[in-house]
Amino acid sequence: MESDLNYNSAIFEWNLTQDEIEAYKIAVIYDREYRKSFICDGESIRRNTLPKRGDPRKSSLFKHCWKLRRETRGLLENDDYLLYIQANLHILKVHNAYVAPNSICGDKAWIRYRVWKRHYDKKKCELASVLAPPSVSTTNPKIILEIDRTKKFLFERCEGRPTYDKLNEFYLKGFFRLWVMSGKVSQYYVVLSPCFAKMSILKEFADKCGFSLEVIEEKITEEIRCYFKSEFEHEWI
Numbered sequence: 506m507e508s509d510l511n512y513n514s515a516i517f518e519w520n521l522t523q524d525e526i527e528a529y530k531i532a533v534i535y536d537r538e539y540r541k542s543f544i545c546d547g548e549s550i551r552r553n554t555l556p557k558r559g560d561p562r563k564s565s566l567f568k569h570c571w572k573l574r575r576e577t578r579g580l581l582e583n584d585d586y587l588l589y590i591q592a593n594l595h596i597l598k599v600h601n602a603y604v605a606p607n608s609i610c611g612d613k614a615w616i617r618y619r620v621w622k623r624h625y626d627k628k629k630c631e632l633a634s635v636l637a638p639p640s641v642s643t644t645n646p647k648i649i650l651e652i653d654r655t656k657k658f659l660f661e662r663c664e665g666r667p668t669y670d671k672l673n674e675f676y677l678k679g680f681f682r683l684w685v686m687s688g689k690v691s692q693y694y695v696v697l698s699p700c701f702a703k704m705s706i707l708k709e710f711a712d713k714c715g716f717s718l719e720v721i722e723e724k725i726t727e728e729i730r731c732y733f734k735s736e737f738e739h740e741w742i
Contacts, residue, residue, distance in 0.1 A: 515529070515555075516529065519562065521562075524574075525562060525571075527574055528567060528570045528573075528574050529562075529570070531570040531574060531586050531590070532555055532561065532564075532566045532567045533555065534587055534590050535590050535594075535609065536553070536554045536555050536566065538587075538594055539553045539554060539604070542594050542595070542598055543594075543598065543604065549604070552565065552605055553566065553604060553606060554566065555567070565605075565606050565607075566606045568606075569606035569607050569609060570606070570609075573609050573614075575661075576610060576611075576615075576661050577589075577615075577657075577660070577661075578660065578661070578664055579666040580656070580660045588618075588622065589609070589618050592617060592618045592621035592622065592625075593614050593618060595621065596617045597617075612654050612657065615657045616654065619653045623641065641729075641732050645724070648729060649732065651692075651693055652691060652729075652732065652733055652736060655689075655693075655694045656736055656737065658684070658690065659690070662675070667700075667739065669703070669740075672701070672704065673704050676701075681704075681705075681710075682710070682713060685714045685716075686714050686715070692711075692716050692721050693721060693724075693725065693729070694733075694737075695707065695710065695721075696718065696721050696722060696725065697725065697729075697730065697733045697737075698737065699740050700740045
């Protein structure tokens with residue numbers, strides 16, 4: 506209870522803006538979950554927790570939580586950050602990996618969360634005896650990884666949920682070709698996306714990017730189609 510009061514008082518003491526409060530809340534979650542999961546030396550504690558005194562915005566933890574919130578706009582709701590933090594810390598602990606606030610940012614952290622969340626959702630559905638989300642049990646993990654990473658990349662570029670207008674603007678400016686050729690956007694996204702189908706002649710685009718449309722289409726199973734539609738359902742709205 507005392508720690509809750511200390512956390513809450515920091516919001517008023519340092520006159521945090523609404524955006525700063527949202528990032529600070531994520532930092533508080535990380536701080537608490539880290540203390541629950543790890544017994545470390547003083548340096549590790551200082552690196553992974555909020556300062557007891559002083560402006561929390563100057564801490565490494567706050568700065569990386571600010572970055573995380575910017576990266577995941579539209580991808581995660583406020584209630585999702587607890588599971589996101591728990592997933593990453595759990596996996597890092599199991600693998601005895603180096604733990605620091607930057608561990609929760611970037612593609613690797615997102616993929617850790619997505620893998621953990623699929624297992625979590627499946628178990629939750631089993632316990633509740635309800636239909637589980639689309640399975641990816643027989644799918645090449647690399648394909649699922651590409652789809653997950655593409656989703657995060659597009660949400661980040663669009664600063665929230667992508668709309669057709671935003672995506673079309675990127676296409677017209679030539680960004681999609683660069684993104685596909687550099688691996689930022691998956692070739693599977695190009696083939697499966699209803700938005701992209703409206704923007705481009707797929708065969709011509711594939712030829713410009715140097716990949717075989719036929720090869721990609723042959724690898725797309727019904728399981729992949731179902732998973733893609735569940736992850737990119739906003740493109741069907």
